[in-house]
Amino acid sequence: MTSNAARVLAHPSREEIRVEGVLHALSDPVRLRIVRHLATAADELACSRFELPVSKSTSTHHFRVLRESGVISQFYRGTAKLSCVRAEDLDTLFPGLLDSVLGAAALQAERLGKS
Template identity: 55%
Template sequence: MRTLEHPDRNSISLDGVLFALSDPTRRKIVRQLADGPPAQYCSQFALPISLSTQTHHFRVLREAGVIEQRYQGTAIVAALRSEDLTTRVPGLLEAILAAERAENPPN
């Protein structure tokens, strides 16, 4: 079975999370994960970028410990690592999501 590499909880760093969340596309991914079902197929994200660029953004988020990804058949499912982020960088995810929602209200 294919697996994807993820940092363990203790390896998640403030710098890595801040870098991952500094990009508007990655914040959009995180917001969709936070506002929707807990696990979502990566192919369901309607992003105005190429698939290779989308894959890059998911990888940056995964390697920073912001999201978890796993194979489900041939598809990849993503989920927010909320508990791990709250443990390592308390309040950051909530603050980022609040700012993102204020800056980009739903249509």
């Protein structure tokens, strides 16, 4: 029997989120791609919904970096691990930062012919 406590993932509190950690997490192209996808999603997304150019273990690492830096929240629903951007927390702490980074990433993708 699996305990519910084992299914709870650690997240930093809003007060623990640091701008340098957020910027580090968003500096990786794969992690930025994940956040861009989550930011445009209507609801939380399962990790399996992402087609990433890395192995499953590397993908898990990227999601963990995003969660531990406070950029995303992850939780289990049944057997699926769902993710969403902590936009409210980030906007409260660093007004405009997330929108600026995501806007710049969208412009770059357009300029380079990528989505």
